[in-house]
Amino acid sequence: MAKKRGNALEEHEKRKLNKQNLGKLKGIFRFVWPYRANFFWGMLFLLMSSLTLLTFPFVAGKLIDTASGKEWLLNDINSIALVLLGILLVQSVFSFFRVWLFAKVSESSMRDIRTALYAKLVQLPMTFFDKRRTGELISRITSDVSLLQDTFSVTLAELFRQIITLLAGVGFLIVTTPKLTLFMLATFPVLIILAMVFGRFIRKLSKQTQDELAAANVIVEETLHSIMTVKSFTGEDYESNRYKRGLDRVVQIAMKAAGYRGAFISFIIFALFGGIVAVMWYGASLVASGEMSVGDLVSFVLYTTFIGGSIAGLGDIYGQIQKAIGSSERVLEILDEAPEASTADYQATPISGEISFQNVKFQYPTRPEVDVLKNVTFHIGAGDKVALAGHSGAGKSTIIQLLLRLYELNHGSILVDGKPLEKWNLKQLRRNIGIVPQEVLLFGGSIRENIAYAKPGASDDEIIAAAKKANAWQFISKFPEGLDTKVGERGVKLSGGQRQRVAIARAILKDPAILVLDEATSSLDAESEALVQEALDKLMKDRTTIIIAHRLATIRKVDRIYVLKEGEIVEQGSHDTLAKKSEGFYANLVRLQFADT
Ligand SMILES: Nc1ncnc2c1ncn2[C@@H]1O[C@H](COP(=O)(O)OP(=O)(O)OP(=O)(O)O)[C@@H](O)[C@H]1O
Numbered sequence: 001m002a003k004k005r006g007n008a009l010e011e012h013e014k015r016k017l018n019k020q021n022l023g024k025l026k027g028i029f030r031f032v033w034p035y036r037a038n039f040f041w042g043m044l045f046l047l048m049s050s051l052t053l054l055t056f057p058f059v060a061g062k063l064i065d066t067a068s069g070k071e072w073l074l075n076d077i078n079s080i081a082l083v084l085l086g087i088l089l090v091q092s093v094f095s096f097f098r099v100w101l102f103a104k105v106s107e108s109s110m111r112d113i114r115t116a117l118y119a120k121l122v123q124l125p126m127t128f129f130d131k132r133r134t135g136e137l138i139s140r141i142t143s144d145v146s147l148l149q150d151t152f153s154v155t156l157a158e159l160f161r162q163i164i165t166l167l168a169g170v171g172f173l174i175v176t177t178p179k180l181t182l183f184m185l186a187t188f189p190v191l192i193i194l195a196m197v198f199g200r201f202i203r204k205l206s207k208q209t210q211d212e213l214a215a216a217n218v219i220v221e222e223t224l225h226s227i228m229t230v231k232s233f234t235g236e237d238y239e240s241n242r243y244k245r246g247l248d249r250v251v252q253i254a255m256k257a258a259g260y261r262g263a264f265i266s267f268i269i270f271a272l273f274g275g276i277v278a279v280m281w282y283g284a285s286l287v288a289s290g291e292m293s294v295g296d297l298v299s300f301v302l303y304t305t306f307i308g309g310s311i312a313g314l315g316d317i318y319g320q321i322q323k324a325i326g327s328s329e330r331v332l333e334i335l336d337e338a339p340e341a342s343t344a345d346y347q348a349t350p351i352s353g354e355i356s357f358q359n360v361k362f363q364y365p366t367r368p369e370v371d372v373l374k375n376v377t378f379h380i381g382a383g384d385k386v387a388l389a390g391h392s393g394a395g396k397s398t399i400i401q402l403l404l405r406l407y408e409l410n411h412g413s414i415l416v417d418g419k420p421l422e423k424w425n426l427k428q429l430r431r432n433i434g435i436v437p438q439e440v441l442l443f444g445g446s447i448r449e450n451i452a453y454a455k456p457g458a459s460d461d462e463i464i465a466a467a468k469k470a471n472a473w474q475f476i477s478k479f480p481e482g483l484d485t486k487v488g489e490r491g492v493k494l495s496g497g498q499r500q501r502v503a504i505a506r507a508i509l510k511d512p513a514i515l516v517l518d519e520a521t522s523s524l525d526a527e528s529e530a531l532v533q534e535a536l537d538k539l540m541k542d543r544t545t546i547i548i549a550h551r552l553a554t555i556r557k558v559d560r561i562y563v564l565k566e567g568e569i570v571e572q573g574s575h576d577t578l579a580k581k582s583e584g585f586y587a588n589l590v591r592l593q594f595a596d597t
Contacts, residue, residue, distance in 0.1 A: 021325045028148055028328040031113050035105040042101035046157050049094030050164040054172070056087050057306065061299030068294055098157065106153035110145055116335060117141050123339035126406040127365045140334060144327035151324035159317050162310040169307045177300055180286060184279050184304055189311055191275045196315040198264050205257035212253055216246030272308075279304060343427035351417050351432050352382040353513035353544035355403065359412035362402060362567075372398050374567045375412070380544055382417075382513075387547040387555040389586060390564035396548045399564075400516050403546075404430060416514075434512035434543075436536070438519065438550070440499040444488035447476055450502055451483075454510035462509060470505035471535040472498070497528030504535045515543045519550045551593070561586065 032039060062072045063080045074080050118141060129137075173181040223230050223239045230239055283300060286292040292300075362373040373395050380386050388396040401407055402414060405421045414421045416429065434454070442450045451466060452458045458466075463483065467473040475498055479485040487494055487502075494502065507515065517536060549555045556575045563571040563578065563586045570585050571578055578586040 031109040045098040052091040057299045057302030061295035065295030110149040147327045155320045166310040346427040354382045355380040356415040361411035385545045385558045394564040395567045434507040440503040448483035454506040466505040466508040471531040472501035
């Protein structure tokens, strides 16, 4: 979930500001380091703009004193007013450069962090993705980095500005008007800290309101997603009432929060202004006794508001930095993950496509207690066509994932062309294995991009030839924009059979020695099926092929079928031999399928 700035901190987002945690920000700082020159200039402008602005209350006080006849460097109120405008102008110029320079630093460094994060993410092993939700990973690259960006562009700058204002302001006041300053310091900060504590409490309450609202929104989201179900069950009134009840709860909590907020705001106005009255009262009595001039009092009040603002600002900044540490922790965690084996020494070499599994045992790292494969051994000669059959969950897809080395083996070995997988360069291995998946997901670009994904830089001729072989050209050429037709989200939606043929064209273009066909579970209409099958037959020619069989109808032609049951190969042989075994597992599977259809 995207986190918005200014919301109450979630418990898990809070981090203590200790040395170790601040060190984490340093880890992110290495991304800022290349832009240090701009950062330094930004800081300098920040310092200058803060110091310039700090002269403002002083000169404003002199304006009043000069008006009441006192002597200063300039004795004409018009010139002093011009000086004040000058101060504002100079500080505006400084502020502009500060904002611009910090933006430059933060935008560039955050781009670098995002690029590094993304490059790292896509190189991480499957185990990493199994353990995390996609939404969480996306939020790291979006919200977490945005929060860091805020920190480096705004928060750090604000922190220094507030500290400079606070120290310089208090220092100046102590030197010029020590008595009143001590009086002010005894009242003002106490009030501000009280206000911050109350503020936090109120924010907690408003977070509860937001949570209730989010819960109510879930009802809308859920029902709109499955509006057909709602309608078919005539659940409209039920859902409307459910939503209304949710909203009633929101109102209830929001009103409770509003009660506290009202009290809080009244208190703040009363207490803070009360504080100002107290300071002004004491100041006025000092003016009355001649210990202080009116101009000094005006400067004093202005400085005090500056200081008050800084203290209040520091509270927010504190929260921001706590959050930023949490974000850097999450970002660094990904950056520190170990990627898959390096593919630096990649060379394109043709392979013959012989595969052998020897005593392979495997558990998924997320479920180490379950043996998904138990002692699987088989050999597929180059150019052989085999099928993996078995109930859902028997381990068919797992075998393919292991062949692609998406997971590391626990026991046994897998050899391709006689060489163990660990010895293969990952890129070389995967480049030689083509997959036509069960559910073809196309990227939201053009058909050309989708086919050429297998071979970036492929020429149009190559793409069209692949599309023709895949029986895809017939429908692609009928689109007015041909290969440039956009598919997905806002483009043309392709039918299941068409998507499969695009995937086949992709595999043809990849031209792998080993082909994996994950058979579609849902059947296509007869014509589509025939076109897909014909394309597949062409694709399988001269390649080692493993078919993951879900519907047994299409695997009659393979050389050998391996029948898997709970992670073990229980039978193997051709369709005809296996189907003839009356008590056989495969024969039973076939019978069940026919009973189903
Ligand atoms: N990433 C994973 N993490 C943990 N367990 C998994 C993972 N993928 C699969 N499994 C488990 O491993 C077992 C085998 O799954 P696999 O996907 O290999 O079966 P399958 O034979 O291909 O099934 P289907 O025909 O339904 O695709 C199942 O019990 C499944 O729950």
